[in-house]
Amino acid sequence: METALTGLVGLFYAVSIYMMLSKHIIRVLLGIAIFGNAVNMTIFTAGRVLREVPPIIAEGRTALDGVTANPLPQALILTAIVISFSFFAFLLVLAYRAYQELGTDNTDEMRIAEPEGEGLPPLGY
Amino acid sequence: MPEFMNDTALLWPLAIPLATAAICAAAWAYPRAQQGASLAGLVLTLAASLLLLDSVMSQGIVTKQFGGWAPPFGISFVADRFSAAMVVISSVLALAAGIFAIADVRRRQVKAGFYPLFQGLMVGVNGAFLTGDIFNLYVWFEVMLIATLGLITLDRTRAQLDGAIKYAVLNLFSTILFLMAIGLLYGVTGTLNMADLARVLPQTEGSVALTVSAMLFLLAFGIKAGFFPLFFWLPASYHTATIIVSAVFAGLLTKVGVYACFRVFTLLFEVNDGGIRPIVAFFAAGTMLFGVFGAAIQWDIRRILSFHIISQIGYIMLGLAIATPLAMAGAVFYIIHHIVVKANLFFVAGAIHRATGTYDLRKAGGLMKSSPLLAVLFLIPALSLAGIPPLSGFWAKFMVIDASFRGDMAWIGALALFVGLLTVFSMSKIWIEAFWKTSPRKVARVRAVPVAMLVPIAALGLITLAIGFNPEPLVAFANVAAATMTDPAEFIAAVFAERQIAGATP
Numbered sequence: 155m156e157t158a159l160t161g162l163v164g165l166f167y168a169v170s171i172y173m174m175l176s177k178h179i180i181r182v183l184l185g186i187a188i189f190g191n192a193v194n195m196t197i198f199t200a201g202r203v204l205r206e207v208p209p210i211i212a213e214g215r216t217a218l219d220g221v222t223a224n225p226l227p228q229a230l231i232l233t234a235i236v237i238s239f240s241f242f243a244f245l246l247v248l249a250y251r252a253y254q255e256l257g258t259d260n261t262d263e264m265r266i267a268e269p270e271g272e273g274l275p276p277l278g279y
Numbered sequence: 280m281p282e283f284m285n286d287t288a289l290l291w292p293l294a295i296p297l298a299t300a301a302i303c304a305a306a307w308a309y310p311r312a313q314q315g316a317s318l319a320g321l322v323l324t325l326a327a328s329l330l331l332l333d334s335v336m337s338q339g340i341v342t343k344q345f346g347g348w349a350p351p352f353g354i355s356f357v358a359d360r361f362s363a364a365m366v367v368i369s370s371v372l373a374l375a376a377g378i379f380a381i382a383d384v385r386r387r388q389v390k391a392g393f394y395p396l397f398q399g400l401m402v403g404v405n406g407a408f409l410t411g412d413i414f415n416l417y418v419w420f421e422v423m424l425i426a427t428l429g430l431i432t433l434d435r436t437r438a439q440l441d442g443a444i445k446y447a448v449l450n451l452f453s454t455i456l457f458l459m460a461i462g463l464l465y466g467v468t469g470t471l472n473m474a475d476l477a478r479v480l481p482q483t484e485g486s487v488a489l490t491v492s493a494m495l496f497l498l499a500f501g502i503k504a505g506f507f508p509l510f511f512w513l514p515a516s517y518h519t520a521t522i523i524v525s526a527v528f529a530g531l532l533t534k535v536g537v538y539a540c541f542r543v544f545t546l547l548f549e550v551n552d553g554g555i556r557p558i559v560a561f562f563a564a565g566t567m568l569f570g571v572f573g574a575a576i577q578w579d580i581r582r583i584l585s586f587h588i589i590s591q592i593g594y595i596m597l598g599l600a601i602a603t604p605l606a607m608a609g610a611v612f613y614i615i616h617h618i619v620v621k622a623n624l625f626f627v628a629g630a631i632h633r634a635t636g637t638y639d640l641r642k643a644g645g646l647m648k649s650s651p652l653l654a655v656l657f658l659i660p661a662l663s664l665a666g667i668p669p670l671s672g673f674w675a676k677f678m679v680i681d682a683s684f685r686g687d688m689a690w691i692g693a694l695a696l697f698v699g700l701l702t703v704f705s706m707s708k709i710w711i712e713a714f715w716k717t718s719p720r721k722v723a724r725v726r727a728v729p730v731a732m733l734v735p736i737a738a739l740g741l742i743t744l745a746i747g748f749n750p751e752p753l754v755a756f757a758n759v760a761a762a763t764m765t766d767p768a769e770f771i772a773a774v775f776a777e778r779q780i781a782g783a784t785p
Contacts, residue, residue: 174452180450200467201466230332230462237418239425244428245448246445249444255435272576273641274576
């Protein structure tokens with residue numbers, strides 16, 4: 155199970171890095187979304203994949219007996235999913251607004267904040 | 280009542296900005312009410328942070344467990360001297376920014392949510408300083424990031440949208456890397472509490488996952504803090520924001536990254552083993568050098584200052600690279616000095632803009648004659664940044680460079696001295712162009728700078744002077760803070776002491 159998940163995580167990383175290297179902002183955003191999911195899968199796998207036994211302490215006991223599923227990675231992933239979803243939504247709006255205002259989604263042409271061909275500073279006083 | 284305040288001292292620097300953000304958001308249609316609430320909130324936050332510093336000074340590390348869960352299971356909040364000092368200094372800066380905002384923030388920016396977002400940013404910053412849980416730190420980073428995204432696009436100009444895209448993508452990437460590092464660390468150790476990690480990690484066998492995790496932490500915080508090959512988002516975006524936002528970002532955001540770096544690489548990972556030190560030294564050297572080179576070719580005051588943020592981060596990282604207690608103390612001193620000075624320089628840039636109507640040094644000029652007070656107020660932080668005695672920057676630079684010569688990294692100390700020279704060059708460029716030179720425009724109508732702008736500039740300048748003329752208390756404080764930082768045992772003991780008090784069985 156772990157091996158299969160590891161392979162999947164690797165595939166996710168490969169795809170997301172390829173997408174993030176693009177010049178076009180929408181591909182970069184998709185890359186970031188996939189990258190976030192790849193990390194979520196990493197946490198899931200790193201937390202050990204143990205199935206079927208819920209981590210509930212039976213009545214009258216003080217500790218778990220035997221091997222049970224680990225609930226913490228899922229709590230972490232849930233938090234991360236909520237956060238990355240909201241960021242993705244914000245970034246989509248930001249990218250769309252930037253496309254409307256700047257007329258391009260190519261990062262090479264986004265030079266408003268750092269214009270090219272600025273004059274040199276004084277070379278002597 | 281005093282007992283109650285003492286018991287909850289850790290929560291107020293977080294709860295007050297959070298409540299203020301809610302009040303400001305509720306009073307959306309009333310800019311005046313938002314301004315009043317924001318100022319009141321900032322004053323209270325400062326008071327609360329001073330209270331926290333006081334209790335840390337008197338009783339050592341203060342900890343708090345949430346939900347009655349004993350450590351390491353619940354989320355802990357921890358304040359040692361370093362984090363308490365960071366909270367105090369960021370509250371001072373926030374209050375200065377709040378006063379500056381009276382004169383500078385326009386109605387349209389208030390309508391865009393300046394006050395709630397600003398308070399939200401303070402929640403994130405203070406949370407990041409006070410948390411004792413590595414995953415919780417990630418959450419505070421995200422809180423901070425979403426607030427900064429709102430602030431950076433406050434005016435929705437073309438330049439801001441352009442800068443915000445780069446800022447957002449690279450910073451989000453860095454927080455995801457941070458999350459990945461946490462995931463791998465959790466996979467190896469099975470715990471997320473920093474004190475517990477500090478206890479478990481020295482006994483853990485070294486593995487590839489741990490090394491990768493340490494490198495990912497360094498990379499993620501490096502992007503946040505603006506280390507040498509990773510800083511490109513910073514000069515691309517900081518200067519586009521409105522000046523008050525730039526000042527707060529310059530003072531606080533990169534320093535949160537630096538703070539996290541210091542926490543992780545003193546508490547969890549030893550800088551000394553695993554070859555982390557040479558990497559940090561390389562980063563620090565490059566950061567110092569390329570930051571100051573970048574500043575040399577800029578014309579815009581804000582862009583010059585943005586590049587100087589990067590350069591100064593290099594000095595702070597120098598402390599971590601040398602990793603002796605002396606160097607750590609120097610770094611603590613440097614961070615406190617730098618937050619004050621750098622934000623002050625951005626405030627002065629705002630005042631120059633108000634007086635001359637431009638940030639472009641080619642168009643500015645003549646301020647020496649028209650507003651000599653502003654000239655004096657610029658000189659204090661500018662000379663302090665360059666490290667001219669007897670200002671605070673001199674002592675800060677002296678401490679780290681002295682530590683580098685005493686340690687085994689003299690070459691980086693020499694480099695730091697050279698970079699100091701180039702910093703003087705940059706500052707004198709601003710001085711010559713904006714203050715000495717006669718104004719190039721014929722009908723240069725110099726506007727008066729409002730008192731609300733001058734008060735925070737003067738107050739931060741006074742702090743710089745006070746540290747400069749009387750560095751001894753802060754040096755002593757930095758030494759103790761560094762001693763606590765380099766010795767995780769005290770940190771671990773403080774967090775796990777709660778267990779007996781709570782009476783819970785693990």
